Amino acid sequence: MEMQGNYFKVIYSIVVNFAKVTYNNFLNSIAKVSSDTVEWLGVLALHCATVPTMLGLMAGITDNTPPIDIVLILWGALTMFFIKAVIKKDILNIITIGVGFICQAVIMALIFFK
8 A cells, every 4th residue: 555655656746747847847847938038129119219200201201300310319229139149049039139130221311313
């Protein structure tokens, strides 16, 4: 009878350890996914910082351009994010930042060569 009790204790400890390891792995993967998502959303927010002003200029709603120092700081930050993404071979951020640069350049070209 005592032998069966030992088997149950061993099986119970295996199941509990498996649950702990699985839970810790889950928490680690969620943290990684969350940090990557926040980084990606930050890049999108940087790209969108000057878009309302640019679209207002294109539509003729306003004549005020965004301050050049803000645009240069934003593009500098995005360039650093792009370099980081290239070093880490992070394809999602490379594509996101590259497409953002292209879209902003096209919008600026449409405004200035109108």
